[in-house]
Amino acid sequence: MYVVVATVGRASLTRRTIDLLERQTRRPDRVIVVSVSPQDVEGVAESSVQPEIVFAGRGLCRQRNAALDMIGDAAAFVTFFDDDFVPAPDYLEMVERVFESDPAIVGITGDLLADGINSSGLSVEAALAIVAARAASPDSQADPQADPALRDRQALYGCNMAIRLSAATGLRFDEALPLYGWQEDIDFTTQIGRRGRLVSSASITGVHMGVRSGRTPxxxxxxxxxxxxxxxxxxxxxxxxxxxxxxxxxxxxxxxxxxxxxxxxxxxxxxxxxxxxxxxxxxxxxxxxxxxxx
Incomplete structure (x- = not known):
């Protein structure tokens, strides 16, 4: 299980969210952070999860493509996180279980417990508190193989999405959608969805902080x-x-x-x-x- 994070202009935030991957019950095999300049990732390489730093041309699609080109066919599954996404501690474990439960599933997106993009944004502390509250609720443990909340989708939400890499053969994010790449997730995952099943699940959760800095003017x-x-x-x-x-x-x-x-x-x-x-x-x-x- 590989994790890819594209970032620009938010080094301190990226370091904090990357550090949180150490809490995952299923640790990522490899973490790749793709940015534009060394200033964008200052201090990130010192994270305890030991991410690999890659540089590419500015733009979400270009940066994610750089990671895909680097990975090749070395992984079975790749998860894309925004640099302001806080996953539940069992996020990667549950993603892997869902993929393994049905070989027809080619893409997964988690349910958002909160999305700061609809407000002025959330802090890391607020996001962690929301995730912790969800974990403490009695219905938080679910078996994805029998979970009625496993829902079919036509596309995935780009702030947190995992793909079966074999289903993405020959596909890349469209670099004609520059900078923030608005709706690039719809474009990319719609194409993957033609090769299998896209789902979301209440057993896979996290918080999108929706931090405003670094976004497209x-x-x-x-x-x-x-x-x-x-x-x-x-x-x-x-x-x-x-x-x-x-x-x-x-x-x-x-x-x-x-x-x-x-x-x-x-x-x-x-x-x-x-x-x-x-x-x-x-x-x-x-x-x-x-x-x-x-």
Missing amino acids: GKKLGYSQIANIVYLKRKGTMQPRLGERLMTANVIANLVRSLWPEAHVDRRGRLWGNVLAFADLTRGKLDPRKIERM
């Missing part, structure tokens, strides 16, 4: 909210109705909340990015890669 993310969906719909890896719901919800949220924006969200920047993307769409010039030139 408002205007660029706003452009991606339109450009990436249109691109993936044309590619055939984004369900049209899902894409339309995402686009509509984001544009409405940016429009309404730009009048009274949250302190932690650049709504006006996102709205302006939406406008620029629609303008490019009408002119036939829409391109997700444009955000790298903004």
Whole structure:
């Protein structure tokens, strides 16, 4: 079981979340941290789990691809964690058990006990407290082979997802989705899902802290909210109705909340990015890669 963490600009946070992997009841065989510069991973190599540090071009897809290229066929399963994800201590153990329970399962994502992306974010301490509270609940122990909470999915959530590596032969994250790679998880895992079964399980859990630092600026993310969906719909890896719901919800949220924006969200920047993307769409010039030139 390999673990891959892509990061940029959040060295201290990454060190803390990497250190937490030592708590796993099933220790990872190898931890690979992919970043852009030595400053992005300062102190991370000294973690007790002894991660390997890899450098790649900036962008979530490029960084994850660098890890996949490095791994080759050396592992049976690979788990991708965001640098602000705190897994339950038995996360990797339960992932392995689920994979081994059914060879048709090619991808797994855990249930989120909390997601700070919907707020100003959560601290590591808050995330650990939520995980501990879940572990103490009487229904926290489940057998994945008989768990009714093992649910089929059409795609996985990128902050925590595990894949059967043999099902990813010939597949890579689409580097036409630059920087934060918004919806790259939908694209990649939809393709893997054509080769087997994607599931989520209540027996596999964690907390996505949703830390704001290091994320794509408002205007660029706003452009991606339109450009990436249109691109993936044309590619055939984004369900049209899902894409339309995402686009509509984001544009409405940016429009309404730009009048009274949250302190932690650049709504006006996102709205302006939406406008620029629609303008490019009408002119036939829409391109997700444009955000790298903004």
